[in-house]
Amino acid sequence: MRLRHKPWAQEKIEQYPQYVVANPEMHKGKWHEPFEKKQPLHIEIGTGKGRFITEMAKAHPDINYIGIEVYKSVIVDALDKLIEADLPNLKLLNIDANDLEKLFAKNDVDRIYLNFSDPWPKTRHEKRRLTYKSFLKLYENILKDAGEIHFKTDNQSLFEYSLMSFSQYGLLLKYLSLDLHHSDFEGNIMTEYEQKFSEKGNRIFRCEVKYQ
Template sequence: MRRRKKKGADLKLLSFENLVIKGDEIDFKGNWNEKFQNDNPIHVEFGTGRGKFLTTLAKQNPNINYIAMEMKEEVLLKAVEKAVENELNNILFIWGDVNNILDYFDKGELSRVYINFCDPWPKKRWYKRRLTYRGFLENYKKLLNDDGEIHFKTDNEKLFEFSLNEFSEANLKLKNITLDLANSDYEGNVTTEYEDKFMSYGMKIYRVEGLKI
């Protein structure tokens, strides 16, 4: 079913010109620290949704720069409004497509990538569209510095199994593999809106970190 856009969301989104950058208008590839006006590490979430996850992290970690990326303007608008409400000055937003990230960032410019509850694209012929497919992972690796990390969470067991294999094929070192996050020893978990909903239903959340080696 075709996504119905919220009328006026694009114009309102672009009114936050100090926070939101359209993907096709990015002209500071390799110079994001100049945009933030500091040399702090940069963490990016691809598919940020309504922004609870990344705005929470930005509030907790003022010495880290965060970039939230999302294609759906009405959803991204919710995330931007959270940042404004919390008066965050260490977060920016890209209204753009993950397929174009090599146009947005330079090699080694990022310290961490977050992928949370991405579309599982369940049909076999769609596997290359999954954000944890090795083609995407290789792009993330190009953008990560030598100590860079990829953090991934999902409620989909089959996608998680697929992703573990793809992480290994992409020569990422697996760390903190969790098959039931709510009942694990992992500390400091920050939830997304989807995650809160899934956990309220008693669903398992799967998590893994992939380290660049």
């Protein structure tokens, strides 16, 4: 995917510190502080243009959400959605997933969403996949005990790889769908990619796994 460069993106991000947390390392171990209420925290890694995380925050006001996106030219689209919705239970972080442990302490996070992550199909890029074992260890270090990962993709190879990675790490499989949009799953909120791919007839794969 070629990203359209937006030279004004950084300036816009800086204009809205109430939505895009400027110094996230200050909240490590106390992530209730930027929010109005102290409640469970769910994060989405690779939030893209923000449709999923914004709609989740609207649907579940009793949960605090953080959307994490590394690309400034992408996160500003999520920022636009948040500015319009003005949700007290949603914040954005413009960071790299590799830096999660610098910003979150053990027990800070209740659930992690991975939606349509880059598949990195070449074997030499395996370590970049967000379901690779080093990332699973990273997630374990910020999640509460028995914390969960909810994973969606249209890429069957990535899904099969991820199921194997989850199993080898010792995660417990709670839910599995090989065709989400033709299943009995309720309350699904689509991402922008999900709508695009499903309209093309692609199957959507989904699973929920839990740390033991």
